[in-house]
Amino acid sequence: MENRIRTARPHVTRNEDLIFEQTSPGKSGVDLPPLDVPAVSVQEFLGKDVYRSDIEGFPEVSETEVIRHFTRLSTWNYGVDTGLYPLGSCTMKYNPRINEVVARLEGLATDHPYTPAALAQGCLKVLAETARCLAEITGMDAVSLQPSAGAQGELTGILIIRACLAERGNPRRIILVPDSAHGTNPASVTISGYEVKNLKSNSRGCLDPDELDRAMTEDVAGLMLTNPNTLGVFEEQIQEIARRVHAKGGLVYMDGANMNALVGVARPADFGVDVMHLNLHKTFTTPHGGGGPGSGPVAVKQFLEPYLPSPTVTQASDGSYYMDYNRPKSVGRVRAFYGNFGMAVRALAYIQANGSTGLRQTTQDAVLNANYVRSRLKDVYKLPYDAPSMHECVFSDRRQVARGVRTGDVAKRLIDYGFHPYTTSFPLIVSGALMIEPTESAGKAELDAFIDAMRSIAQEVEEDPQFVLKAPYTTRVTRLDETAAARRPVLRWKPAQE
């Protein structure tokens, strides 16, 4: 028996070709209904200079093959549904199935964005209600659902700050960004026409009000702060920080990427935040989808409402909803139509499922889970900052590096234990970071298995570091050569040369 297994050829499920390599001319995965109008002679209609007769290399396969192809590919992926996905700062939490069902309802999925308002009251109401809920959760006064993702929310928020300050007479030149920030922060600032000035975190991993004072001049438009920050630490001084920024005429932007630590417990509006974004795909369970679509609503205090992107969904005196395009002070439009509506549907379904009490319990569980992992791993992995953790904890690979093993290697070995790795090498202020965010979606049993795995790997590093360096061993492919991929980029399939 054993012998037979050893000689069996690998099944195609472990060795799926590109779809282009499975093509055989003449096949298609759809049959169109008959045309009920006279067929146009297309070549004649378009003319021979415009007419295209063939798409070279395009796939030709049956529906059965399509289903098998993508099903096989899916089995090479690890998702939140597979198990713990503790990718720090990404909030990989469970994506409720009801969200997917309601987002696909006929009427919500099928209304065209230019459907007359009178025929789109359902969609408009969903947008308005989602915005209202997000305003309540953050304590802010107005919300735009237009930004497509967190990074676009950041850009929108900084444009709003700029528009406000410009109207006050001087848009200023600089935005302050702590060195622990996500890379999107400085990149978004640059597009907004501002210069980035980095602020050093203090020994607790937080922003020090005195460090802020040194940088906070009349030339500074605002501060961009993530809270809890990327170490998972609440910026305890945030009120004082906001006060000092405001005293010099600047505004405070909060990156809400880590709102999963705060929902139902504290509201950014009370911290002194003027404008912030949320990530519906993090805190509000819209699926990450293998890297999008996201959604990055922007929430503002009342005085910034006039600058929100245009249009905004508005309620008329008769109770009906419409899109208001008459927004002369708006920063403009950051994408076509109204944003990722389908993500608003899902986020609202999630909020409804929880209510206030459920959201608060969710936050508590997320924070408890992170602290549990921290307390059970801190004797084997180094905690570079001792400040208390909220929804995520960050270790350093300092001890493992002594044996030649880095955070990325531990991560690869974790795959063999059946878990998705944590975030590696971020935040940049920690050398060799292991950033772990379990979220509330893991139960104790799963966390214990994860903790056991991490402890076991730490032991392997001590006993046989070479073994860890070659992990993973159980995946369809072993470590991939990223250097070769970047040196001579192959970004598309091409037919083999005859």
Place this chain on the structure above:
Amino acid sequence: MRYLPNSPAEREAMLQATGHKSIEELFAQIPAELKLQRTLNLPGPLSESEILEFFRQAASQSGRDYVSLLGAGAYTHYRPVAIDALLSRGEFFTAYTPYQAEIAQGTLQAMFEFQTLITQLTGMDVANASLYDGSTATTEAVLMALRITRRNRVVLARTLHPEYRQVLQAYVQHQGVEIVEAPYTSIGQLDMERLEASLKTETAAVVIQSPNFFGTIERVKEIAGIVHHSGALLIVTITEPLSLAIVQPPVDADIVCGEAQSFGVPVAFGGPYVGFLGAKQQFIRQMPGRLIGQTQDTEGRRGFVLTLATREQHIRREKATSNICTNQSLCALAATIYLTLLGKKGLKALAEQNLSKANYAAEALRSATGSPRPFAGSHFNEFVVKTPGDADEMLAALREEKIIGGFSLEQYYPELKNHLLVCVTETVNRDSIDRMAAVYARIAARSNGEPVGAMNQSPIRGR
């Protein structure tokens, strides 16, 4: 709460392990005065059936019983059921950006296939793994051209989607970029003479759309000649890429970008959609967004990884080519599945059906109104019609017939009062077209010889 896996006893055990006495202690770092002292004013908690009921109610207040002739950047096409069957696999939709390639080969290979399909359709050498939508893809293409040419002037065709033009404006408003508009001719195409006259040496790029916002197919090759003569780059935006199955790809462009929503992504009141961007090989390192590259594992097997990340924000921070972090992976996957299902033959046949239906509708409206289309250039599945009488009155009359009759152009083109942009895809049947034409004929007969009524409603709310 049904999504939370921990029991009260498990929570208690975990809390003890942390050394804390209460959950409250875990939040001790938040100053007391910043803690919320009340429950939030939110709906819920609701059971699953209650949630379903809420959204069913909302879905009933929609245009779902109407035939829609709306296009203008979002297109209603039939979506084969295999798409949602595959998208619903948790391994796809609950995964994230494939940073850990060994356990993300599914997403990576599918995105490599997406990139390949886009290059095959557009005729570009390379394509990225998607961007937010067509409007941001166009904007990113322009930012890319500004970097490549180190110039700061951009010429936009007036026939580029008006909302795409607004998005570009919002992005570059503080970057000292001069934006110039190139007008259209009487047949609804880019005015090449005026374009040529407007090109100066500092022009970084010219952006055109084809089929353009009026549905008219542009003469890309000739435009490319003029643009390249001035040293600028040509960016071609495509909002209805189904056209590429029967229309020559814009191979003379430097960057081709647009919206791939047509390929299996629902119109969903404006999003999520899926932008694409392809370019010539030499611009690869200036491209925005995620790129998937082919490589090998330690045993020589083919595999795929995120590549050229040194362009990106998480490495380059303020010097990155773009601030983008996510792409639209799941929508790009939908497009990949859709294109694979239809394939070479199916996509072409579908495009031909769209063209035939649109042509049938255009002819029906011509004979109903007794006047030719305002713009005589070749179209794909969209065209402009001048309404006999008032456009709003026409739209209202069509609504009586359960038809959403098109997009009123006046709101973005004041010079096109009483002009509708009409889109006819394969989802519109002959009977609906005939009923639409009958309404046109009736109103044309009535208003024949009469002056056109003045519009008195604001363009948006009046729709």
